[in-house]
Amino acid sequence: MMILSERVKKLRTQSLTAEERITAERALLVTRFYKSDEAREVSAPVRRALAFQYILKNKKICINDGELIVGERGPAPKATPTYPEISLHSLHDLEILNSRPKVSFKVDDEVRAIYRDEIIPFWKGRSNRDRIMGLMTPEWINAYNAGIFTEFQEQRAPGHTVLGYKMFRTGFTQLKEEIKESLSKLDFFNDREAFEKSEELKAMDIACDAIIMYAGRHAEELERMASSEKDGKRRAELEEMARICRKVPGEAPETVHEMLQHYWFIHLGVITELNPWDSFNPGRLDQHLYPVYKKEKEEGTLTDEKLYDLLGCFWVKFNNHPSPPKIGVTASESSTYTDFCLINLGGVKPDGTDAVNEMSYILLDVIKEMRILQPSSMVQISKKSPDRFIHKALDIIRTGFGQPSCFNTDAIIQELLRQGKSIVDARNGGASGCVETGAFGTESYWLTGYFNLVKILELTLNNGFDRRTGVQTGLKTGFASDFKSFDDLTGAFAKQVRYFADIKIRGNNVISKTFENYLPVPFLSLLLEDCILNGKDYNCGGTRYNTTYIQGVGLGSITDILTSIRYNVYDKRRITWDELNRALDSDFVGYDDLRYDLIYNTPKYGNDDDYADQQAVAVFEIFYDAINGRPASRGGVHRINMLPTTSHVYFGSVTGATADGRKAFTPLSEGISPSQGVDSHGPTSVIKSASKIDHLRTGGTLLNQKFSPQFFEDEDSYKCLTALIRSYFSLDGHHIQFNVVNAETLRDAQKHPELHRDLIVRVAGYSDYFNDLGEDLQNEIILRTEHENI
C-alpha cells in the first residue's frame, strides 16, 4: 500500500496550488530564431529542428525543491507557453485568458509587452492558423461558422500519438546510428524524394543532439546545486539525478528512475517542439516499467518507499503542465484545459497473454493516492484479465474521482486489425486522449474535428438553410414537409452528411499539407516507427500507420429526434410537420403538452427499444459510409470515432429546438450515451442500446454511466459491476466510464463551490474539477440519470 511521503505531498500541493500563467519564453525564443539568418537559408524540417534546438539551448532550466524527476516546459510549474507559429494570441485573447472566471491563465505586463512589441508584429498574418483560414473554401467557412464541425488543427499541431515500447529501450545515440544508416541507404538515382528525405534525416539528427544537450543542461544545474547543498541526503539525490541526466535520454534507461526521467525528457521534447493534440503519453506504463522494476527488486536496489517516491514525483510532472490555452471558438468548444495523458494499464502482451502484472497494481495505488487530474488513467480489460484487477479499479472509481476508465482490449485489438495493423502492433496498442484507439509507437492518428450530426439534421429539415447564421449552408434537398416518408427524410439527411463530409475531408487534406510543408516535427518523428526508416516526417505520413479521424457527436440526440419524427409524424400521425415546426420555431413556448408527449410518450434511445435504436444504427451507417476509407493526403485513410470531449455543449449552443423535446441551444447528448435523463430502464438497457452500433468499425466510442456511491458498497456490487463491464465488452463495447457522485452533492457544489473544490467528475471521457466547468455543463452532469438500482 502506498503512503504519500512528505516530499510527494509537498510537490503535489505545490502543483495543485501553482497559478496557471502564460509565459512568453517559448514565443520569444521561437520568434528570435525565425528572425535569424540561420532560419532563412534552410529547408523546413531543418528550420524546425534548429528552432527546437534554439529553444532547448536558451530556455530557463527549472529544478524544483525536493523533486526527483526534473524538467519543466516553461520556466516554472504551470507557466504555460504559446505557439505563435501555430496560432497567434491577440492582446485581446490574452486579456480574456487573464480575466475569465474559469480556468484563467494569468498574463502579466511583461508578457503583454513582449507580445505587443515582438510576437504580434512578427507573426500577424503568418501563423499557420492564418494560412489555414486563407486556404479554406467559402463552403468550409460557412459550415465552420454554422457549427457543423470544428477544426482541431487551427490552434494545435496534429496529434494523437503514444510512445511505444521501442523508445523505452532505446537512447537517442542509438537513433543517431539509425539515422546514419538510413541516410547511407538513400537512392539518389531512383528515388525522387531522396533529397527531401536527406533533409528530414538531417533534421532528426539535430533534434537528437538537441534533446541530449537539454538533458545535459539539467545535469550541469544539478551538479551545481549538489556542490552547494548542505543536506547530505539531498546532495546524494542531486548527484544521482545529475548522473541520470548525463545518461538518458542519450542512452537506454536501465532503472525505474532512469526510465521515468528518460520518458519525461521525451515528453518535454514533444510538447516544446509544437503543441500536438492532447494525448502524448507513456502509454502502457506498467508493461514498460515492469522488467526494470523486477530486475531492481531482485537486485535489492529499489525499496518500495523509493519506488513510490519516484512515481509520485513523476505524476506531479504531468499535473504541472496544463494544455496550451486556446482562442476563439475552440475556447468555448473546450473550456477546460487538461492535456489528456491517458496512462494505460493491463491489456495483453504482444503474444496475446494477459499483461496484468504487479506494476499494474502498483500504479493503480499511485493513481488512488495521488488523486490528481493529470495524468489520467484507464484500465484495459481483456477476456483474460483477472476479476481482481477490475475490482482494484472499481476501488478507485468508487471514490468519485472519475478515474480510471474501463476499456475493452479485445475490441481495441479488433478495431486495429480491421484497419490493417499487424497482430503484434495491435496488441501493443490501446486508447489515448478520451477513448481513441491507436497502435502505440507506430501510428499517427489525427483527430481533425467534431462533426455535428444534429445540426446537419436541422439543416436537412430546412432545405439546407441555417437560420442562426442566415446562410444557405447545405444542399437544397427540400423542406421537412416535402418528405413524403421517413425514408425520404433519411435519404436527404444522408446526402447532407456526405456533402459536409466532403467539405471537411477536402479541408483536412489541405490543412495536412500545411503541416507537411511548413511545420514538420523532426523530434516527434524520431519517436515513432518507421519515420527514420522511411526518412519521412510524422506530419508527412512517415509513421508505419496513418489514420485521420472525424468524430461524430450527438448520437443519442439525433436518434431521439429521428425516432420522434418517425413515431409522431409518420407512423402514428399524432402531429403534422406544420404543427411540429411551429412548436420548434417557438422553442415549445405554448406547446407544453406536445413537449410532454415528445419527452414522455415517445420511444428513446438507451432503453433497448429497437424502434428507437434502429435510428442510431442508421445514422451510424450513414456517417460511416460518408467518411470511412476515404484517402488522406499524407497517406492512410479517414475513419470515424464517436466522442465529444465537451463539444456537445458547443454544438448544442448552435442548434435550435429539436423534435425530441430538447430546448434550443441546450447541450446535445455526449458520446454514444443516451440523451440526458431519457434512459429509464437501467444500465443494462443502456448497454444493450449502445452495443447495437458496430464499435469495431470505429476508432473509439464513449459511454458514460453515472452511479451514486452506494453501488460500490460491498463485494456483491463489485461483482455486479464487473459482470456489467464484461457483458458490455462481450457485446464489443469499446469503453465505459462510471461517474460516481450524487446529484445532491453536485447541486450543493454549485451553491457552495468553495466547499467542494476537490470534487472531480467525469465530463466526457476525461475528468475535471466540477467547479471549473461552465454552469451549463454542470447542470447537464446533474441532469444525467442517476440509476437507482443495477
Place this chain on the structure above:
Amino acid sequence: MITEIRKIGETEFTTQEMAGKYYSAGDILEILEKERIFIEHSHGGVTFSGGEPLMQTDFLLEALAACKSKGYHTAVDTSGYSSESNFRSVMQYTDLFLYDIKHADDTRHFEYTGVSNTLILSNLRMLLGEGKNIFIRIPVIPDKNDDPESLEGMKKMFSELKCENLKQISLLPFHKTGKAKYRKLHLPYRMEGTVQPSAVRMKELKEFFDGTGIKVRIGA
C-alpha cells in the same frame, strides 16, 4: 391506476397510468433473452416476485417451466402464504425459494398481517424436507418484530429448522422507498413514524442470528 406528476419547465403534468402490465410466458422469455448476456456474466437468473407470485400459480408454473426449458436459474420470492399443493406444483421448476418470515409468534403474526403463520411454517418445513434451497428473508421492522422476544422466537425456530438446504438468512432493514407508491395509489401511509434501523443495529442483529449457525446477510 396510479397518479404520476411530472414537470416540464414550470408546468406540472398529472397523469393517470395503469400500474403493471400483462405478460405471457413467451413475453417473459423475450425479456430474458434481452438480458441474457448480463444473466450469464453475473451467474444470475430470474426471480418471480410480487406481490405474491403464488396468487397466480397457473401462470407462475407455465413461466417457470418455460424458464427452466431455456436453462435459466429460477427463484420464487414468496410470503409462503399459499396452499401446499401450489408449492408442490411449482417447486419442481424452482431452484431457490426466497421465503419471507415475519414473525414466529402466531398471535402477533396475525395482528400485523391479518393471517396465521401456521400454513407459512408448514409449507416451509415441507419445502425444506423436499430438499429445496431456501433463503429466509426477515423484514426487520422496528417495534413489530425486533423486540427481544420476537427475535428469540425466530432464532429458536431457525435453529430447529437448520439443515443443509437452508442456505441463508437475509435481514432486510425497513425502509420508506414505498412511500411514493402509496401516494401514487392514494392510500394512507401508516409507517411514517417508523425509523429505518441503523447500520449498527443491523450488525447487532446479524451477530444475533449468526448464533443459529446459518449464514446471515444484511440486505438482499
